[in-house]
Amino acid sequence: MVTMPNVRRHRLPWALVLAATLLAGCRGSLGAEGGPHAAGTTIQDQGSDTLVNLALAWAEAYHREHPEVTISVTGGGSGAGLAALVNGTTDIANASRPIKAEEVEQARAKGFTPQELVVARDAIAVIVNPGNPVDELTLVQIADIFSGRISNWREVGGEDRPIVRLSRETNSGTHVYFLEHVLRGGDKDNKTLFSTDTLLLPSSEGISAEIRQNPNAIGYDGLGYVTPDLKVLAVAEPGMPFILPSIQTVNDGTYPVARDLYMYTAGQPEGVLADYLRWILGPEAQALVASLGFVPVEP
């Protein structure tokens, strides 16, 4: 007797292939605006990855003092935070760059004007592998490296090695700041772009991990994110001395690559939100700023 070939016995375990995509769309939930007695107010705070650790530290400290207020902090990039503010899904948008004109436009279309608050300052450190003999670069050399005009470390006094350029993704406020103030030297008409072979990494950790093990690499990141096993370069403006980034050199204005960090709210903040933002500018919150490697706004 011939047995029937059982050709379609069993196939892939399809359960493995079935992926459930859950896009958690949490609406901003500052429900009880202006109602401080409302038990358990939640403030949504979303945006810049540069600010996320600082925002978390603030949120935790504030929650210890005011247990009735919970602040939930998310990263995602300055653009993501501002988009969420426009869409009404967050109460505070953290940004490491000033809001763009078109973002203000979008907010106006939704019926409010974003309010800006400078909450801290940040130095952007240019970082290399500790084994790299180069200690200092001028702003022009850095711009030439990232735009692709310089491709070998020998050209800036280093070893004969190719330069591997690392950058954050284009949705990062740090990326935009670096493009406008370093590559283009703050010149609005300058259309210089990052070299196409610049690696765009999705996280600060991705940049640190690569620089830690690759002597060819150069990158940039907020000073608060630079770990001790990376080498920070001293930077000089044309005709000025080379300066290492620190709280002091940012505050006295000698370190050239520093910027303000912002929080935006939809319209003038009120109630619990206003209390929180006032607290952030106070001495206790600003002490946290310094302890995380950022620069306090009021010395």
Add this chain to the structure above:
Amino acid sequence: MRASRAGEFVVVQLVRAAGFSAIVFVVLILVFLAREGGPALLEVPLDTLLAGRWYPIEGYFGLPPLLGGTLVVTLGATAIAAPLGVLTAVYVAEVAPRWAREVLKPLIELLAGIPSVALGFIGILAFVPVIRTTLGLPTGLSALTGAILLGLIAIPTIVSVAEDAIDAVPRTYRDAALALGATEWQTIWRVTVPAARTGITTAIMLGVGRAIGETMAVMMVTGNAPVLPSGLQALFHPVRTMTATIAAEMGEVANGSTHYHALFLIGVVLFVITLVVNLVAASIVFRQRKRAERILS
């Protein structure tokens, strides 16, 4: 009697609805993608879309670097996963002793369950430095690293489906070959594997489909530099894939902006590529089944 017939009617309709729902979902997805991605074709001039530069925050929307990146990584992954996967399947189905088979199959299916983020992490910490130093590359964040990780991700799919196909070859084929004096090796290579080639092709195609759509691991290890790949050496340079581009940029775009539409256009392109891969796989299966039926009849 009547009640059972009504019950049967309901069940048949339910099964039919379930069957058609798959088609409905695919069509709905296509309509949604086309609606969101279509405007990009009107907003961005065609020569910009076909240019070699992707830098969306300054209005550069060239798709070729992303398309090339996906192509390089996927081809690399297939070159790694197809031979390894098929050989593993042959070993598990034909050569391995019973106990080894009992251990290997669940282990391989377990490999399919590892989240790709975890694989990406392993890639960053273990593969990236090793690939840079052993191959003398400027950086280990390259298409090759992505291809290796994607290969690892595609292998379980390929092994699982190919093993089933080889296992389904009738016992009588092997018996006949052995009876005619073929060695075990000759039986495997000349009879069993060719008889299962339809299933093996499907397995490879499914693996390729899995590799094209993979995002997280690729985003972590390929460097994401939107360089237009040129030739074979592109495998050793950083690339930016279409999936990584969507994942990295979708969170930030303003709803309804040109950038938003361009990202959906990438989604349409990905959808079409996957569709073509599946159609090719289906047509191979169809053609070979027809031939098999001719021989048997």
